[in-house]
Amino acid sequence: MVWRPRTAEYSSACENAWMARLTSWQELRALRATPPGLAAGDVDRKGTFVAALRQAEELAEAAASASYATKALPLFYALSQAGRAIAAAHLPDPWQLRGHGLKVGSNPGQIIRSTVTPMSGSQDSYHGTAAAIRSSSLVASAQLGELWAANPDLLDVRIPGSSAAWRRPIKLELGDLQPPAGAAVGYEASVVHTNGTVTMPIDVPGTTAREITAALAGYPSLRDAFAVKQGSQGPEEAAPGEEVVRNENRPDRAAIIGLRCPPVTTLNEIWNKTREFASVVEIAPGYRHSKIPEFVGYALPEIAGAACPHPLMLWWSILLGLSSLTRYEPAAWSAAIDLDASELAVPLEQVLDIAEERLPNRILHVLMAN
DSSP: OOOOOOGGGHHHHHHTGGGGGOOSHHHHHHTTTSOOGGGGSOHHHHHHHHHHHHHHHHHHHHHHHSOTTTTHHHHHHHHHHHHHHHHHHHOOSSOOOOSOSEEEEOOTTSGGGOEEEEOSOSSSHHHHHHHHTTOOOOOSOEEHHHHHHHOGGGTTSOOTTOOTTSOOOEEEEEEOOOOOTTOOTTGGGOEEEOSSEEEEEEOOOOSBHHHHHHHHTTOGGGTTOEEEEEETTEEEEOOTTSBOOBOTTSTTOOEEEEEEOOSEEEHHHHHHHHHTTOSEEEEOTTOOSOSSOOEEEEEOOOBTTBOOOOHHHHHHHHHHHHHHHHHHOHHHHHHHTOTTTOTTHHHHHHHHHHHHHHHHHHHHHHHHHO
Protein backbone atom coordinates (compact mmCIF):
# COMPACT_ATOMS: atom_id res chain seq x y z
CA MET A 1 0.00 0.00 0.00
CA VAL A 2 1.56 3.28 -1.09
CA TRP A 3 0.65 6.39 0.83
CA ARG A 4 1.06 9.40 -1.44
CA PRO A 5 0.45 12.87 -0.01
CA ARG A 6 -1.82 15.07 -2.08
CA THR A 7 -2.29 18.80 -1.70
CA ALA A 8 -5.31 18.33 0.58
CA GLU A 9 -3.31 15.91 2.74
CA TYR A 10 -0.20 18.06 2.92
CA SER A 11 -0.87 19.93 6.16
CA SER A 12 -2.78 17.07 7.80
CA ALA A 13 0.26 14.81 7.43
CA CYS A 14 2.10 17.11 9.82
CA GLU A 15 -0.90 17.76 12.05
CA ASN A 16 -1.40 14.01 12.51
CA ALA A 17 2.29 13.28 13.10
CA TRP A 18 1.49 12.55 16.74
CA MET A 19 0.77 9.01 15.58
CA ALA A 20 4.50 8.38 15.30
CA ARG A 21 4.96 9.07 19.01
CA LEU A 22 2.50 6.45 20.12
CA THR A 23 4.30 3.41 21.45
CA SER A 24 1.82 1.84 23.88
CA TRP A 25 -1.66 0.41 23.94
CA GLN A 26 -2.89 3.45 25.88
CA GLU A 27 -3.53 5.44 22.71
CA LEU A 28 -5.35 2.49 21.13
CA ARG A 29 -7.45 2.28 24.30
CA ALA A 30 -8.53 5.88 23.77
CA LEU A 31 -10.16 4.88 20.46
CA ARG A 32 -12.66 2.60 22.18
CA ALA A 33 -14.85 5.54 23.23
CA THR A 34 -14.81 7.10 19.77
CA PRO A 35 -14.07 4.41 17.17
CA PRO A 36 -12.89 5.44 13.70
CA GLY A 37 -14.48 4.67 10.36
CA LEU A 38 -17.60 2.55 10.03
CA ALA A 39 -17.52 1.57 13.69
CA ALA A 40 -18.35 5.14 14.69
CA GLY A 41 -22.00 4.97 13.60
CA ASP A 42 -22.92 1.28 13.74
CA VAL A 43 -23.81 -0.32 17.08
CA ASP A 44 -22.77 -3.86 16.07
CA ARG A 45 -19.49 -2.72 14.56
CA LYS A 46 -18.70 -0.59 17.60
CA GLY A 47 -19.43 -3.49 19.94
CA THR A 48 -17.01 -5.73 18.04
CA PHE A 49 -14.42 -2.95 17.75
CA VAL A 50 -14.41 -2.25 21.49
CA ALA A 51 -14.43 -5.89 22.61
CA ALA A 52 -11.82 -7.06 20.08
CA LEU A 53 -9.46 -4.16 20.82
CA ARG A 54 -9.75 -4.82 24.54
CA GLN A 55 -8.95 -8.50 23.99
CA ALA A 56 -6.02 -7.55 21.77
CA GLU A 57 -4.57 -5.35 24.52
CA GLU A 58 -4.99 -8.00 27.19
CA LEU A 59 -3.36 -10.63 24.99
CA ALA A 60 -0.47 -8.23 24.33
CA GLU A 61 -0.10 -7.77 28.08
CA ALA A 62 -0.01 -11.55 28.48
CA ALA A 63 2.70 -11.74 25.80
CA ALA A 64 4.76 -9.14 27.65
CA SER A 65 4.88 -11.33 30.75
CA ALA A 66 5.38 -14.61 28.89
CA SER A 67 8.74 -16.25 28.27
CA TYR A 68 10.02 -16.86 24.75
CA ALA A 69 8.77 -20.42 25.09
CA THR A 70 5.17 -19.21 24.69
CA LYS A 71 5.33 -15.51 23.75
CA ALA A 72 4.44 -16.05 20.06
CA LEU A 73 1.01 -17.48 20.95
CA PRO A 74 -0.52 -14.46 22.73
CA LEU A 75 1.25 -12.09 20.31
CA PHE A 76 -0.41 -13.71 17.30
CA TYR A 77 -3.84 -13.74 18.93
CA ALA A 78 -3.41 -10.11 19.99
CA LEU A 79 -2.86 -9.23 16.35
CA SER A 80 -5.72 -11.47 15.22
CA GLN A 81 -8.17 -9.75 17.57
CA ALA A 82 -6.87 -6.34 16.51
CA GLY A 83 -7.66 -7.45 12.96
CA ARG A 84 -11.31 -7.90 13.95
CA ALA A 85 -11.33 -4.35 15.28
CA ILE A 86 -9.74 -3.11 12.04
CA ALA A 87 -12.38 -4.96 10.00
CA ALA A 88 -15.19 -3.53 12.13
CA ALA A 89 -13.86 -0.04 11.46
CA HIS A 90 -12.88 -0.27 7.79
CA LEU A 91 -14.13 -3.40 5.99
CA PRO A 92 -17.36 -2.96 3.98
CA ASP A 93 -20.15 -5.50 4.46
CA PRO A 94 -19.82 -8.35 5.15
CA TRP A 95 -17.27 -7.48 7.81
CA GLN A 96 -17.39 -10.31 10.39
CA LEU A 97 -14.29 -12.52 10.18
CA ARG A 98 -14.01 -16.29 10.70
CA GLY A 99 -10.91 -18.49 10.66
CA HIS A 100 -7.22 -17.69 10.11
CA GLY A 101 -7.05 -17.78 6.30
CA LEU A 102 -3.50 -19.14 6.30
CA LYS A 103 -2.11 -22.56 7.07
CA VAL A 104 1.37 -23.41 8.30
CA GLY A 105 3.49 -26.27 7.01
CA SER A 106 5.92 -27.00 9.83
CA ASN A 107 9.54 -27.90 9.21
CA PRO A 108 10.78 -28.89 12.69
CA GLY A 109 14.34 -29.43 11.47
CA GLN A 110 14.65 -25.97 9.87
CA ILE A 111 11.90 -23.85 11.32
CA ILE A 112 12.63 -20.77 9.20
CA ARG A 113 11.89 -22.94 6.17
CA SER A 114 8.41 -23.73 7.44
CA THR A 115 5.81 -22.51 4.96
CA VAL A 116 2.82 -20.20 5.24
CA THR A 117 0.16 -20.83 2.60
CA PRO A 118 -3.00 -18.79 1.83
CA MET A 119 -6.33 -20.60 1.87
CA SER A 120 -9.24 -19.71 -0.38
CA GLY A 121 -11.77 -17.24 1.00
CA SER A 122 -12.25 -13.57 1.72
CA GLN A 123 -13.99 -13.36 5.11
CA ASP A 124 -11.25 -15.01 7.13
CA SER A 125 -9.13 -12.93 9.48
CA TYR A 126 -6.09 -12.67 7.22
CA HIS A 127 -7.81 -11.74 3.95
CA GLY A 128 -10.45 -9.58 5.65
CA THR A 129 -7.89 -7.52 7.53
CA ALA A 130 -5.76 -7.18 4.39
CA ALA A 131 -8.79 -5.92 2.46
CA ALA A 132 -9.68 -3.49 5.27
CA ILE A 133 -6.25 -1.83 5.09
CA ARG A 134 -6.05 -2.12 1.28
CA SER A 135 -3.05 -4.46 1.41
CA SER A 136 -2.17 -7.15 -1.08
CA SER A 137 -2.28 -10.72 0.27
CA LEU A 138 -0.08 -13.75 -0.14
CA VAL A 139 -0.92 -15.51 -3.40
CA ALA A 140 1.12 -18.67 -2.82
CA SER A 141 3.24 -20.42 -0.22
CA ALA A 142 6.15 -18.50 1.26
CA GLN A 143 8.82 -19.68 3.67
CA LEU A 144 8.88 -18.16 7.12
CA GLY A 145 12.40 -16.86 6.52
CA GLU A 146 11.29 -15.11 3.32
CA LEU A 147 8.48 -13.31 5.19
CA TRP A 148 10.91 -12.40 7.97
CA ALA A 149 13.41 -11.04 5.46
CA ALA A 150 10.75 -8.89 3.74
CA ASN A 151 9.51 -7.22 6.94
CA PRO A 152 10.97 -3.68 7.23
CA ASP A 153 10.64 -3.80 11.02
CA LEU A 154 13.12 -6.70 11.00
CA LEU A 155 15.58 -5.15 8.57
CA ASP A 156 18.43 -5.21 11.09
CA VAL A 157 17.77 -8.69 12.50
CA ARG A 158 20.14 -11.38 11.24
CA ILE A 159 18.61 -14.55 9.78
CA PRO A 160 20.96 -17.51 10.35
CA GLY A 161 20.82 -19.95 7.46
CA SER A 162 19.06 -17.47 5.21
CA SER A 163 18.62 -18.06 1.49
CA ALA A 164 19.98 -15.71 -1.18
CA ALA A 165 16.46 -15.74 -2.64
CA TRP A 166 15.08 -14.01 0.47
CA ARG A 167 15.26 -10.33 -0.34
CA ARG A 168 15.40 -7.57 2.25
CA PRO A 169 13.48 -4.29 1.93
CA ILE A 170 15.42 -1.31 0.61
CA LYS A 171 15.20 1.69 2.90
CA LEU A 172 14.59 5.09 1.31
CA GLU A 173 15.10 8.36 3.16
CA LEU A 174 12.32 10.68 2.07
CA GLY A 175 12.76 13.70 4.32
CA ASP A 176 9.77 15.74 5.50
CA LEU A 177 6.64 17.36 4.11
CA GLN A 178 7.02 20.62 5.98
CA PRO A 179 7.58 23.80 3.94
CA PRO A 180 10.41 26.13 5.00
CA ALA A 181 9.68 28.61 7.76
CA GLY A 182 7.87 31.62 6.37
CA ALA A 183 6.77 29.88 3.17
CA ALA A 184 3.74 31.42 1.54
CA VAL A 185 0.36 29.72 1.42
CA GLY A 186 0.28 27.45 -1.59
CA TYR A 187 4.04 26.82 -1.45
CA GLU A 188 3.46 23.18 -2.40
CA ALA A 189 1.98 24.34 -5.73
CA SER A 190 5.12 26.29 -6.66
CA VAL A 191 6.32 25.64 -10.21
CA VAL A 192 9.51 23.59 -10.53
CA HIS A 193 11.65 23.18 -13.64
CA THR A 194 13.37 19.79 -13.96
CA ASN A 195 15.33 17.96 -16.61
CA GLY A 196 12.61 15.32 -16.62
CA THR A 197 14.02 13.16 -13.82
CA VAL A 198 13.37 12.70 -10.10
CA THR A 199 16.25 10.88 -8.41
CA MET A 200 16.79 8.74 -5.32
CA PRO A 201 19.98 7.31 -3.74
CA ILE A 202 19.66 3.59 -3.14
CA ASP A 203 21.95 1.05 -1.54
CA VAL A 204 22.19 -1.73 -4.13
CA PRO A 205 25.24 -3.39 -5.68
CA GLY A 206 26.36 -2.81 -9.24
CA THR A 207 28.58 -0.59 -11.35
CA THR A 208 26.70 -0.46 -14.64
CA ALA A 209 23.08 0.35 -15.40
CA ARG A 210 22.52 -3.27 -16.37
CA GLU A 211 23.68 -4.46 -12.95
CA ILE A 212 21.55 -1.89 -11.14
CA THR A 213 18.48 -2.87 -13.16
CA ALA A 214 19.04 -6.52 -12.25
CA ALA A 215 19.29 -5.59 -8.56
CA LEU A 216 15.97 -3.72 -8.74
CA ALA A 217 14.08 -6.45 -10.59
CA GLY A 218 12.64 -8.10 -7.48
CA TYR A 219 11.13 -4.87 -6.14
CA PRO A 220 7.78 -3.94 -7.76
CA SER A 221 7.91 -0.25 -6.78
CA LEU A 222 11.34 0.11 -8.45
CA ARG A 223 10.67 -1.61 -11.76
CA ASP A 224 9.99 1.66 -13.57
CA ALA A 225 13.14 3.24 -12.14
CA PHE A 226 16.36 3.50 -14.16
CA ALA A 227 20.02 3.87 -13.27
CA VAL A 228 21.34 7.41 -13.61
CA LYS A 229 24.47 8.80 -15.19
CA GLN A 230 25.65 12.38 -15.19
CA GLY A 231 24.61 14.02 -18.47
CA SER A 232 25.45 17.43 -19.86
CA GLN A 233 22.20 18.87 -18.50
CA GLY A 234 22.14 16.91 -15.25
CA PRO A 235 21.05 13.39 -14.28
CA GLU A 236 19.85 11.24 -17.16
CA GLU A 237 19.16 7.58 -17.88
CA ALA A 238 22.28 5.45 -18.32
CA ALA A 239 22.54 2.91 -21.12
CA PRO A 240 22.90 -0.75 -19.99
CA GLY A 241 26.68 -0.84 -20.20
CA GLU A 242 27.32 2.67 -18.86
CA GLU A 243 28.65 3.37 -15.38
CA VAL A 244 26.15 4.78 -12.91
CA VAL A 245 26.47 7.77 -10.60
CA ARG A 246 27.06 7.04 -6.93
CA ASN A 247 26.58 9.45 -4.04
CA GLU A 248 30.07 10.04 -2.69
CA ASN A 249 28.68 11.88 0.35
CA ARG A 250 27.08 8.75 1.79
CA PRO A 251 29.00 5.99 3.59
CA ASP A 252 27.34 3.37 1.39
CA ARG A 253 28.12 5.33 -1.83
CA ALA A 254 24.51 4.75 -2.84
CA ALA A 255 23.70 4.37 -6.51
CA ILE A 256 21.43 7.01 -8.01
CA ILE A 257 18.23 5.86 -9.71
CA GLY A 258 15.52 7.94 -11.32
CA LEU A 259 11.91 8.18 -12.43
CA ARG A 260 10.67 10.33 -15.29
CA CYS A 261 8.68 13.43 -14.44
CA PRO A 262 7.41 16.44 -16.44
CA PRO A 263 10.03 19.10 -17.18
CA VAL A 264 7.68 21.70 -15.67
CA THR A 265 5.79 20.54 -12.60
CA THR A 266 5.01 21.49 -8.97
CA LEU A 267 6.67 20.74 -5.66
CA ASN A 268 3.66 18.67 -4.66
CA GLU A 269 3.98 16.50 -7.75
CA ILE A 270 7.72 16.13 -7.15
CA TRP A 271 6.96 14.85 -3.65
CA ASN A 272 4.33 12.47 -5.02
CA LYS A 273 6.67 11.16 -7.71
CA THR A 274 9.49 10.67 -5.19
CA ARG A 275 7.23 8.54 -3.04
CA GLU A 276 6.55 6.23 -5.96
CA PHE A 277 9.96 4.69 -5.32
CA ALA A 278 8.52 3.18 -2.12
CA SER A 279 6.02 0.39 -1.52
CA VAL A 280 5.15 1.85 1.88
CA VAL A 281 5.79 5.29 3.33
CA GLU A 282 5.53 6.08 7.02
CA ILE A 283 6.76 8.44 9.67
CA ALA A 284 10.21 7.34 10.72
CA PRO A 285 10.29 5.22 13.91
CA GLY A 286 11.76 7.15 16.79
CA TYR A 287 10.21 10.48 15.76
CA ARG A 288 9.40 12.22 19.01
CA HIS A 289 9.67 15.88 19.70
CA SER A 290 10.03 17.81 16.47
CA LYS A 291 6.87 19.20 14.93
CA ILE A 292 8.33 18.32 11.53
CA PRO A 293 8.01 14.55 10.98
CA GLU A 294 10.62 12.71 9.01
CA PHE A 295 9.29 10.21 6.50
CA VAL A 296 10.92 6.93 5.58
CA GLY A 297 10.01 4.66 2.70
CA TYR A 298 10.70 1.02 1.94
CA ALA A 299 10.82 -0.72 -1.40
CA LEU A 300 9.46 -4.14 -0.45
CA PRO A 301 10.50 -7.26 -2.35
CA GLU A 302 7.96 -9.37 -4.17
CA ILE A 303 6.77 -12.45 -2.28
CA ALA A 304 5.84 -15.66 -4.10
CA GLY A 305 5.94 -13.79 -7.41
CA ALA A 306 3.53 -11.04 -6.37
CA ALA A 307 3.47 -7.70 -4.54
CA CYS A 308 4.54 -7.89 -0.91
CA PRO A 309 1.76 -7.50 1.68
CA HIS A 310 1.68 -4.51 4.02
CA PRO A 311 4.08 -4.86 6.99
CA LEU A 312 1.15 -5.51 9.34
CA MET A 313 0.14 -8.49 7.20
CA LEU A 314 3.76 -9.69 7.11
CA TRP A 315 3.64 -9.70 10.90
CA TRP A 316 0.41 -11.67 10.69
CA SER A 317 2.07 -14.39 8.60
CA ILE A 318 5.24 -14.48 10.69
CA LEU A 319 3.47 -14.65 14.04
CA LEU A 320 1.02 -17.28 12.83
CA GLY A 321 4.01 -19.35 11.73
CA LEU A 322 5.91 -18.89 15.00
CA SER A 323 2.83 -19.49 17.16
CA SER A 324 1.97 -22.66 15.22
CA LEU A 325 5.48 -23.97 15.75
CA THR A 326 5.25 -23.07 19.44
CA ARG A 327 1.94 -24.90 19.79
CA TYR A 328 2.31 -27.93 17.54
CA GLU A 329 6.08 -28.47 17.53
CA PRO A 330 7.02 -27.69 21.15
CA ALA A 331 10.21 -29.76 21.14
CA ALA A 332 11.48 -28.16 17.92
CA TRP A 333 10.57 -24.70 19.21
CA SER A 334 12.31 -25.30 22.53
CA ALA A 335 15.42 -26.41 20.63
CA ALA A 336 15.27 -23.32 18.38
CA ILE A 337 15.26 -20.91 21.35
CA ASP A 338 17.97 -22.77 23.29
CA LEU A 339 20.64 -20.12 23.81
CA ASP A 340 23.31 -22.75 24.44
CA ALA A 341 22.77 -24.66 21.21
CA SER A 342 20.82 -22.67 18.61
CA GLU A 343 22.16 -19.78 16.54
CA LEU A 344 18.50 -18.88 15.86
CA ALA A 345 17.77 -18.29 19.54
CA VAL A 346 18.78 -14.64 19.84
CA PRO A 347 17.37 -13.60 16.42
CA LEU A 348 14.04 -15.23 17.35
CA GLU A 349 14.06 -13.34 20.64
CA GLN A 350 14.65 -10.13 18.69
CA VAL A 351 11.76 -10.89 16.33
CA LEU A 352 9.36 -11.37 19.23
CA ASP A 353 10.64 -8.31 21.11
CA ILE A 354 10.27 -6.11 18.02
CA ALA A 355 6.77 -7.47 17.44
CA GLU A 356 5.80 -6.36 20.95
CA GLU A 357 7.19 -2.89 20.30
CA ARG A 358 5.94 -2.28 16.77
CA LEU A 359 2.51 -3.89 16.60
CA PRO A 360 0.66 -1.21 18.63
CA ASN A 361 2.01 1.49 16.32
CA ARG A 362 1.18 -0.43 13.18
CA ILE A 363 -2.34 -1.23 14.39
CA LEU A 364 -2.92 2.39 15.36
CA HIS A 365 -1.60 3.64 12.04
CA VAL A 366 -3.94 1.52 9.91
CA LEU A 367 -6.90 2.34 12.11
CA MET A 368 -6.29 6.08 11.77
CA ALA A 369 -5.05 6.15 8.18
CA ASN A 370 -8.02 4.40 6.54
